[in-house]
Amino acid sequence: MKLEAVELRRIDIPLVRPFRTSFGEQITRDVLLVQASTDEGTGWGECVALADPVYSSEYVAGAEAVIADHLLPRLFTQQDLTARSVGPALRGVLGHRMAKAALEMAVLDAELRSYGISLGRYLGAERARVECGVSVGIAPTIDALLDEVGGYVAQGYRRIKLKIQPGWDLEPVRAVRDAFGVDLPLQVDANTAYDAATAPRLHALDEYGLLLIEQPFAEEDLHQHALLARRLVTPVCLDESVVSAAVAADAINRGACGVVNIKPGRVGGYLEAVRVHDVCAALGVPVWCGGMLETGIGRAANVALAALPNFRLPGDTSASDRYYAQDITEPFVLVDGQLAVPTGPGIGVEPRLDVLESMTTRVRTVRP
């Protein structure tokens, strides 16, 4: 394929409720969408970088700039562009994995649409539906938390994940256990909010039968995660730390985690996400698909990825209405706690152009 032009579109989508984590609160999502036009058709990609560099060092304005100024010039010169050649072509630019992932996704979508192959089939999906969990933010009160969790349980979500931080950890976990019982699949995510001084609070979580404790410490601190993993019965899961298949293998071999949250944007794309999946499978470590509040574009691709065999825990692949009153694609609807894997060519969904236009804050087309 030859890349002919790329449309970079920023959209603002309001969240149905504030989403608070240990690193801040989101009330709208500023999303960068990428539409790649090639000589064999077009494809869509979604950049998962947040508006601010608070989850990782990437942020949406920076991703847009590095795509336009450094990444696209390297792709426009490719005479026989394929999704598999995007990574090597961009290797000269260090980091910016979320930006690179968005471009690779758009090229992959265009390529698969031209062949009439679904992303799920291409990646090796083995299921037609995936089990869905849901992520619950830090709430203003315990009662508000229980109301929100009760709503998701009633909708049929297969697993509840609570955001925690020092001072909002033991009480919410205990309250959810008391209100919904010991059989509710339950896990927590600290987004790196703990350190050696506050780690003892996590020891106390070990008696609540959690599925896992996600990313309690700093991204680079595999040693602290390994110390905790040796001390707890509850598995430690890594998110921010795992930026590639090689890092996943190193973390597992250091005993830093027993479960891995895979996010394609965080590792540089869906092709690397499959490599992380495969490495974890080879080392006997289950994985699940994380989320970055994706629109239906990224959600469609995540659901396809989550259908691979070693995705053995419900992911943060929630229904569209968990975050958005109106998605930019036809909404993903939870049925019996599951989402259906798209079967159409490529990612299998298209944005609704009327909705897209209504949410667009800026759009530009980059050409060679």
Ligand SMILES: CSCC[C@@H](NC(=O)CCC(=O)O)C(=O)O
């Ligand atoms: C804005 S918080 C994004 C990162 C967070 N994501 C979630 O909690 C799930 C979000 C979703 O359901 O898309 C994580 O660290 O796992």
Ligand SMILES: [Mg+2]
């Ligand atoms: Mg996480």
